[in-house]
Amino acid sequence: MKIDKVIIDHIKMPLVHPFETSFGRMVEKDFLVIQMYSGEYIGYGESVALPDPTYTEETTGTISYMLDQFLIPLLFRNTINHPDDITTIFAPIRRNNMAKAALEGAVWDLHSKQKGISLATALGGSRKEIDVGVSIGIEKSIEDLLGKVEQFLHEGYKKIKVKIKPDYDIEPLQKIRERFGYNIPLMADANSAYTLQDTNKLQKLDPLKLLMIEQPLGFDDIVDHAKLQKQLTTPICLDESINSAEDARKAIELGSCQIINIKIGRVGGLSEAKKIHDLCAKNNIPVWCGGMLEGGIGRAHNIAITSLANFTIAGDTSASNRYWHEDIIYPEVVLSKPGTIQVPAAPGIGYELKGDSIKKYRISRKIYEN
Ligand SMILES: O=C(O)CCC(=O)c1ccccc1C(=O)O
Ligand SMILES: [Mg+2]
Structure with a gap:
């Protein structure tokens, strides 16, 4: 070419x-x-x-x-x-x-x-549709947050991720459990806001039965995460720490996480993303596709990679209207049925x-x- x-x-x-x-x-x-x-x-x-x-x-x-x-x-x-x-x-x-x-x-x-052929097919994906979730930022008030959770659950999103930080963690998550129960698929993303010193506090999240806690510790750490995982029942998912298949291998070997969030950009492209996916599949580590508040082109790439078999957990790839007044692609990305996006069959990204x-x-x- x-x-x-x-x-x-x-x-x-x-x-x-x-x-x-x-x-x-x-x-x-x-x-x-x-x-x-x-x-x-x-x-x-x-x-x-x-x-x-x-x-x-x-x-x-x-x-x-x-x-x-x-x-x-x-x-x-x-x-x-x-x-x-x-x-x-x-x-x-x-x-x-x-x-x-x-x-x-x-x-x-x-x-x-x-x-x-479609990009999904070129990558070796076989799913015709993918389950998706939504990542909710830190809201002005807990009432605003609960309103957002309600709206997204109503739209059928299959994973609710809430951003947390040290002065905004147990309370918002507890309120969500009180209002919506323990059956909703709920997780938290800390974006590296904690250290090992916070272990006691993070253990207090265990009874909330979160699907996982994403990147609690340093953005470049895999050692402390392994120590923390031994002291938590909540599975740790790594995001920022995994920048290559080699990083993933080391994190798996150390026991730093039980789940990996794959972002195509963070790992340097689709080929590396696929390598991490394959390595995780071999090691029984489920993966899901993270998001970067992408425009439609980035979103289309996320949809294609999520069609691979070991993307077994709903990712952060929400519909276009969750982010944009008007996306840069047509058709826009929509939920074909609640919490589901169709993987395009047309050649390339399909948009x-x-x-x-x-x-x-x-x-x-x-x-x-x-
Ligand atoms: O809806 C999305 O695109 C995911 C949003 C999100 O959580 C995020 C957005 C920007 C930078 C980092 C993250 C993250 O996953 O940590
Ligand atoms: Mg994250």
Whole structure:
């Protein structure tokens, strides 16, 4: 496959509802949309980093720089026989996983369009529809939070994830259990807001029978998580700590987690995401697909990877209208039935870019010709 041209649009879109985590509050998302041309086909990719380096060290700005200075020149200079080759081509560049994934996702889309198969099929996925959940940020009041939980349960979402931090944890979760009972699939995400010193406090969450607690400790830790897991009955799920299949292998070996949240951007692309999926399947570690408040292109990639067999837990890939007034793709992502999204069968990601939305939300455009 020869890449002829790459167009990068910088988009800034307001969120329908502000999203607050232990590391900050977001009211809009800015990201890059990649259009990659090869012969008669166009592959789509999206950068998933946050505007600030608060979740990982990457931002939309660092991605833009890495694409411009290093990754696009490497892409243009090398022969690509299969999307898996991108991992090797980008290997000399350390980290910058979300920058790499933005391009690699477009190559996977191109590859599946050239083969005339869906991206899900190209990745080895067989699910026709996927179960999805919703991630709820820190709300202004517990009443607001309970209102949100009620709304999303009503829409049929199959996992309710609530962001927590040290002054907002046991109480909101307890109130949710009191109001909605112990049968609703409930979990918490701490985004690294605790340390081992908080072990006693985290043990107090055990009676709440959460599905899991996501990333309670350091964003780069796997050692302390193993110590904590021995003292909790609630399963630990790792997010920030897992940036590669090697990280996953070490975390599994140490017993740092029982579940892994796979985000395509965080691990550097679909090929690495698939590797982690396969490794976890072999080790009886269930996985689910995390989210980065993506626009429609990133969302489409998430849907495709979730069609793989070991994605047995509902992910954070919610419908377009949970995030956006107007998404950048058509059709928009909708719940085909309660808590379920259909995996497109059309070639590639199975969604088209919506030119009007791109124009409306675009800040700038760069064009690279090979
Ligand atoms: O709905 C989504 O896209 C998931 C939202 C979410 O939880 C999240 C959003 C931005 C950065 C990190 C995280 C996270 O999973 O930790
Ligand atoms: Mg998380």
